Amino acid sequence: MSQPKTLFDKIWDSHVVDRQDDGNCLIYIDRHLVHEVTSPQAFEGLRNAGRAVRRPELTLAVPDHNVPTENRAGGIDDEESRIQVETLAKNAKDFGLPYFDMFDIRQGIVHIIGPEQGFTLPGMTIVCGDSHTATHGAFGSLAFGIGTSEVEHVLATQTLQQRPAKNMRVMVKGALPAGVTAKDLILAIIGKIGTAGGTGHVIEFAGQAIRDLSMEGRMTVCNMTIEGGARAGLIAPDQKTFDYLKGRTMAPKGDAWEKAVAYWSTLPSDDGAFYDKEVELDVADIPPQVTWGTSPEDVAPITGTVPSPDSFAGGKREAAQRSLDYMGLKAGMPLTDVKIDKVFIGSCTNGRIEDLREVAAVAKGHKVADGIHAMVVPGSGLVKEQAEKEGLHKILLEAGFDWREPGCSMCLAMNADKLKPQERCASTSNRNFEGRQGRGGRTHLVSPGMAAAAALKGTLADVREYLK
Amino acid sequence: MKPFKELTGIAAPMDLINIDTDMIIPKQFLKTIQRSGLGKNLFDEMRYNDDGSEKADFVLNREPYRHASILVAGDNFGCGSSREHAPWALEDFGIRCVIAPSFADIFHNNCFKNGILPIRLPEETVNALMEKADRGQNAMFTVDLERQVVVDPDGVEISFEVDPFRKHCLLNGLDDIGLTLQKGGAIDGYEAARAETAPWVTPDAA
Ligand code: SF4
Numbered sequence: 001m002s003q004p005k006t007l008f009d010k011i012w013d014s015h016v017v018d019r020q021d022d023g024n025c026l027i028y029i030d031r032h033l034v035h036e037v038t039s040p041q042a043f044e045g046l047r048n049a050g051r052a053v054r055r056p057e058l059t060l061a062v063p064d065h066n067v068p069t070e071n072r073a074g075g076i077d078d079e080e081s082r083i084q085v086e087t088l089a090k091n092a093k094d095f096g097l098p099y100f101d102m103f104d105i106r107q108g109i110v111h112i113i114g115p116e117q118g119f120t121l122p123g124m125t126i127v128c129g130d131s132h133t134a135t136h137g138a139f140g141s142l143a144f145g146i147g148t149s150e151v152e153h154v155l156a157t158q159t160l161q162q163r164p165a166k167n168m169r170v171m172v173k174g175a176l177p178a179g180v181t182a183k184d185l186i187l188a189i190i191g192k193i194g195t196a197g198g199t200g201h202v203i204e205f206a207g208q209a210i211r212d213l214s215m216e217g218r219m220t221v222c223n224m225t226i227e228g229g230a231r232a233g234l235i236a237p238d239q240k241t242f243d244y245l246k247g248r249t250m251a252p253k254g255d256a257w258e259k260a261v262a263y264w265s266t267l268p269s270d271d272g273a274f275y276d277k278e279v280e281l282d283v284a285d286i287p288p289q290v291t292w293g294t295s296p297e298d299v300a301p302i303t304g305t306v307p308s309p310d311s312f313a314g315g316k317r318e319a320a321q322r323s324l325d326y327m328g329l330k331a332g333m334p335l336t337d338v339k340i341d342k343v344f345i346g347s348c349t350n351g352r353i354e355d356l357r358e359v360a361a362v363a364k365g366h367k368v369a370d371g372i373h374a375m376v377v378p379g380s381g382l383v384k385e386q387a388e389k390e391g392l393h394k395i396l397l398e399a400g401f402d403w404r405e406p407g408c409s410m411c412l413a414m415n416a417d418k419l420k421p422q423e424r425c426a427s428t429s430n431r432n433f434e435g436r437q438g439r440g441g442r443t444h445l446v447s448p449g450m451a452a453a454a455a456l457k458g459t460l461a462d463v464r465e466y467l468k
Numbered sequence: 469m470k471p472f473k474e475l476t477g478i479a480a481p482m483d484l485i486n487i488d489t490d491m492i493i494p495k496q497f498l499k500t501i502q503r504s505g506l507g508k509n510l511f512d513e514m515r516y517n518d519d520g521s522e523k524a525d526f527v528l529n530r531e532p533y534r535h536a537s538i539l540v541a542g543d544n545f546g547c548g549s550s551r552e553h554a555p556w557a558l559e560d561f562g563i564r565c566v567i568a569p570s571f572a573d574i575f576h577n578n579c580f581k582n583g584i585l586p587i588r589l590p591e592e593t594v595n596a597l598m599e600k601a602d603r604g605q606n607a608m609f610t611v612d613l614e615r616q617v618v619v620d621p622d623g624v625e626i627s628f629e630v631d632p633f634r635k636h637c638l639l640n641g642l643d644d645i646g647l648t649l650q651k652g653g654a655i656d657g658y659e660a661a662r663a664e665t666a667p668w669v670t671p672d673a674a
Contacts, residue, residue, distance in 0.1 A: 017658045018651050026651060028658055030669050040501035041556075048504070049469075051645070054655075057671060080499050087501045119671060149552065149581060149644070157648045159655060252668035260668040 004270035006167045007234050008202045011142040011267070015125050017159055026159050030124035031141075033110040034061040034097070034151070036088040037414070038129030042152035043091040054158045056096040060119050063088050064109045065414045067102045069377050069404040081415060095155070108380020108406045111135040111348035115219065116382055118248025122237040122264040127154055132348050132430065133232075134225040138218035139245070140237035140267050142202070145226070165231065166276040168201035172209040174284030179464040181358070182217030183350060183428065183447035185209060186224045187289040191299030193279055198230025201277060204269065205235050209283050215244040216354035223349045224430050227296040236268035288463055290335055291432050291445040293323030298432070302450065302462045306333045326434055327442050328422065335460050338444070342425040343374035343455040344437070345401075345448055347411035350428035351379025353386050355448040359401075360392040362452035362466045368400035369458030374451075375402045375417065377409040401455065413438045426454035470583045471641030475564055476610040477537030480527050481601040485542035489554040489575060492546070497553065506553060507560030528561075531604075538565045538609050540594060540601045545586075546575025555582040565611050567618065569594050580634050581643060585613060587628045597626075613639060 005013070018026040039061075046053070053059065066081035068074075076082035085102065092099030100107045106117065111132055114120040120136045126143035127133060129151040136143035150160060170189055190197075203225050205218075213221065218235050225233030242261055245251045252260045287301040298320070300307060308331035309320040324331065329338065345351075345359055356378065368374050376396055378384035384406055387393055393403045410417040411429040419425055419441025428451050429436075432443040446454065449463040456466070497509045515526050522529045528536065539558075545568040546554060555578045558566070564584055569591045571579075579586045589597070600620050601607045610619040613635060617625045637647070648655075662669055 018654045026648060026654070028655070028662070041503040041552075044501075044503050049645070058669075084499075084501055121668065123666075124669070147552075153645050153648065156645045157655065158659075159648055161644060161648065250671040256668045260666075263666065 004273040006269040006273040006275065007140060007204055007236055007267055008142065008165070008167055009273070011123055011125065012164050014123070015142075023163055025162055025164065027125060027162050029127055029154050029158055029160055030058060031114070031119060031121075031126040032059040032151075032154050032158075033114055033119075033126070033128035033130075033133070034059055034088070034092075035065060035110050035128070035130060036063045036084040037065050038148050039091065039151055040084065040087050041148050042129070042155060043087075043095065045149075045152040046095070046155060051156045053095045053097065053155045057098065058158060059097045059155065060114065060117070061088055061092040061097045061099045062107055062110055062113060063102055064107075065408045065412065067107075067405075067407040068415055069375075069407050069409045069417060072102060072405050077416070105381040105385060108378070108383065109348045109351060109408055111219075111223065112351055112379035112383065115139065115215070115244075116248070116380055118245050118251030121245065121251065121260070122241060123267050127160065131226045132223055134230075135219050135223040135348055137222040137225065137233040138215060138235050139241055140235060140264065142232055142234065143222075144232040165202045166200055167274065168198055168203045168230065168277040168279070169275040170203055170205050171278065171280045172205060172207040172283055173280065174209055174282045175212060176209055176283055177285070179449065179467050180283070180286055180288055181447045181449065182213050182220040184286060184289040185213075185283055186221045187291065187296070187299045187445065188283065188286050189221075189279075189281060190224065190228045190296050191289070192281060193228055195227060195295055195297045196229040197279075198225065198228040201230050202232045202234060203228065203230045204275075205233060206269075210235055211238070214354060215240055216352045219352065220349055224296065227430060237264045238268075288447060288450050290450065290460055291443075292327065292329060292335065293320060294326055294432055294434050295319070295323070296430070296432060296445065298323060300335060302335055302460065304335060306331055306335060306338075308332065328424075336462065338460045339424065339458060340372065340426050340444070340454055340460065341423045342419060343372060343451050344377070344410045344425055344427040344429060345375065345451050346377030346379060346409055347427075347429040348379065348408075349430045350448045351377065351383065351406075353383050355428065356383070356387045356392050357390070358448045359452040360395045362449050362463060363399040363401065363456065364395050366399055366456045366466070368455045372455055372458055373402065374400070374455035375404055375410065377404045377417075378406045380406050399456075410437050412436060413441075419443075426451045426460060469581075469641050469643035469646065472564060472583055472585050472613055472638040474610065474612045474614070475537060475585075476608065477564075478532050478535050479538040479540050479567075479597070479601040479607050479609040480533040480536035481598045481607075482527060482539055482541040483598055486544045486547055487541055488547045492554040493557040497557075500553075503552075503556045504560050506557035507562070510557040510561045532607070535562070537562050538567065538611065539563055540597050541566060541568045542594075543569045543591070545571050546579075547572040552578050552581070555579050555584050559584055567594060567597060580638065583638070583641070585611065585630075585638060587611070587618065587630075589618075589626065589628055593626060
């Protein structure tokens, strides 16, 4: 029998176009997503060299970072943002790429619309000039972020020059308790392995807790793999994966579908496959998680307190002190005492329909606390439409949430949605770096339910209080 | 990528160590949608006054150095961030070769991706070239990559080292994309085989 292989090995081996003696490989790229920020120079490079896009139908372009999330009909005020978006539209047209403009119902955050359209499929290689491309690994596809030169390389050749990554497995045991979600699970993992824990590896998430997650939840987990230092996350495809994809616009149909499912079913890692690194975690007893600092590894249970920098060793102690100073927090204070100003619900981490259902379930029949601005930004036009069909927007509007148009929004504050200096935000996004949501802004990463609970309380709060 | 074979041109002296990528192209120009057009902002803060007028004493604002195609600079050129905008700006201005005692790693790499030849020479040699570059109209250098020599204004030849693979790429104007395109046959073959075994890879139209 041949050597047992991991899911990663199988995808890698089936994409090698050419292997050089020095170990460098040319690998084929099945899917390429493009947004307006990291692509203009790549297209310009093609033009200057007189090159075409090799397989335009394997690329999908959409503006997301710079688009306004309100009054879209009024266009984009900021000139540089507007030019970046217009440039993408022109490039898509000139090079014949499928493109969803900001008035298209299918427009949304690249990592939300890929799966939604059935563009993302198991066993594929998927890239985008964006680090959160890792999201698509939830389907059992090898998905990772690339730089602008590589974007151009993919457009021109549909390949990339790469060396294989190492295999790492994170085994997640136990069943998540009520009120504890995929977001809490991935925050707990990053808290455990650290932001460099996955460096040089592709992380495969396995175990009962992962199998139990919906596809939405699996996307949330893979999305933040990059915050754990790995370029890509992977979850083996199963019946849930196939059920999610079946009938999606760009997914295979009929005979092709049957063949695809038969192949996808061979992808899960073989018993006895070798992993360079293995980590185990039991989530049966974890409370909801929240970040207190300016690195995604600065994680604590909501039932806990702000840690003391002295509880860390080496360079991390200084970093923790710097984080607390920036965040305006004191060691020892209960996290549920931390007052907030804003709430941001959305992003490619938590901007899907299931996330909005979670928020509505908590918000129903309550009111957003005085003085709190709580934004809800659906991940795509289709997510927004679905939510409205289910009447979720009514529940949210009634409770005092701000219901907006799809895009990246305050996940990185490249459009008009920003925190002011020292404003504090409970956010469902993925990065709490200094200034990420606006200069001087303070970010606490939480699950959608936790963000909703914070909006109602006006402080960081334990969502489980609202679920009794 | 433009091939780099032999270059004859004016060499501008920049007797400064640690010229970083922020000096080469300040961050306010990174929001551009283009790779070209950055030449006018090359060394922006050293080159222009606040009102946008030129600083008369900056070397690239003086004749004949406005037309320089070679820079002779101090140690650790190109340190700082990884921005590919730095070589983009140099190239757009017309600089195709930088001679210095040492370069920052990432910048050094980025140069080769953009048709620029970075040449490392011992500090004394660079100092001697710096003086010769200071001679105005007579600061004409020739850089011959094939023979791996710099010919200074006095006709003195100085040889330099360069990685053979990178030399091959520069001489032939091969960027990564160019190289990959040489494997076009393998890509065609892969695609044809894949269309048989995994026909679903081609998506149904959106
Ligand atoms: S939502 Fe945030 S993390 Fe996701 S693609 Fe947009 S900016 Fe990046």
